[in-house]
Amino acid sequence: MAGRVTPRSTPAENLRIVLRAIPWRLLLLLPVLLVLAFPAFLFGTSTGQRLLPALTNYFYNLSGPVASPVPTPYPQFPTNLPQPGSIHYTVQEGDSCDEILTVQMHMADAGQVFTDVNPNTVKALDNQVGQNCHALQPGIVLALAPHYPxxxxxxxxxxxxxxxxLQPLPTPLINVAQQxxxxxxxxxxxxxxxxxxxxxxxxxxxxxxxxxxxxxxxxxxxxxxxxxxxxxxxxxxxxxxxxxxxxxxxxxxxxxxxxxxxxxxxxxxxxxxxxxxxxxxxxxxxxxxxxxxxxxxxxxxxxxxxxxxxxxxxxxxxxxxxx
Structure with missing residues (x-):
């Protein structure tokens, strides 16, 4: 006895079979659901973006107040301001400017800072102390200024x-003030x-x-x-x-x-x-x-x-x- 062959369904027939299996009311409802779902999605996203930072800020503030970086009250301003000045020194027998600066002003490098190799430096020192360092005499008064004060x-x-x-920083989730x-x-x-x-x-x-x-x-x-x-x-x-x-x-x-x-x-x-x-x-x-x-x-x-x-x-x- 010859075998019986069942013809295969075409794709179009398969689609019609699937559509017949779906209730027609559901087909009418799908466009309505899509129209309602999109605005609901946008509303939920917008609400979540506002609500989540607000809740985070609430619990952040609840955990403890941020200490103010500003002391209260400020200390009182001084009535005077610092002002540079000089110390007077009377030249002794055998003194030199380098020795005086080293001993009296703790300037260990006086001979290197003021050197005859650069006459401009010695001239500047003469102007500062008010005397010629190459012609010191006992009894002369020098004005000794503090160096690199x-x-x-x-x-x-x-x-x-x-x-x-300033480097750009990501927007923080918590809105903490820049101050x-x-x-x-x-x-x-x-x-x-x-x-x-x-x-x-x-x-x-x-x-x-x-x-x-x-x-x-x-x-x-x-x-x-x-x-x-x-x-x-x-x-x-x-x-x-x-x-x-x-x-x-x-x-x-x-x-x-x-x-x-x-x-x-x-x-x-x-x-x-x-x-x-x-x-x-x-x-x-x-x-x-x-x-x-x-x-x-x-x-x-x-x-x-x-x-x-x-x-x-x-x-x-x-x-x-x-x-």
Missing amino acids: LVALGGVVLKVDPTSP QLGIDCSNGCNLTVRIAPQVQVQLIVQTTLPVHTGSWIWAQAMFPRKPIQGFDNYPYADPTASLNGASMRVCDLQLDGTHDDNSLSCSQLLPNTIIDDGGAWLFGVTGPGSLDHWRYPLHMADGTRVLLWLSIDNNGNLVYRKG
Whole structure:
């Protein structure tokens, strides 16, 4: 008996079979569902984008308030400002300028900074001390200025300008205010700081601490030196220059209550002879808004201008030793 062959269904017939199996009401309902589903999807997405950050912020704030970076109240500004000056010394028999600077001013490299190889440096020294160093006589009075001096300052940060372009950061899920985050100054910043009611300075800092406008800053910085043509490492400050608007590099930094233990040391701010000298000179003014912050053992009325010799301790820090 011959085998019976069943003809195969064509694709079109298969499609008709599937369509007959689906209820016609469902076919009518599908377009309606699609029309409703798309707006519902958009609404849910928009609501979720608003709701999730709000909930995250709620629990973030609930976990504890963010500590304010601004101390309240600020320390009082000093009644006077640091001012460069000189120490008078009477020349003794057999003295030379190099010896006087080495012994009286702790300037171990005096013979290298001021050398006859570069007559311009010796001339600049003559102008500073007020006498001809090649013709000293006993009884002559010299004006000895501190070399590569530091200055102690305290003040309010008014403006923060990073010295390198800010890198774009991803939009955070938590909307934390920029004032709380601070500005990254790890690559350097130029800070505008008010150190007296009518006096502002520019402090060049490099710190891993976040910097906020409105913070109180304590700093020791390199006092601006007098520019001398042909003598780039001239070591003395200009006694006639004003601090207002001066630009200074910072080597010891504290923002509000946090000291930057990783900030540059003062000996890293060239030029200077701090390592060879075993210390550095510091201009300052006593009082809670300035020198009192460092707790040096000074017993003077507030607002007193002082010149201190700071010695390097065993840890490489500059410290004041009375006497």
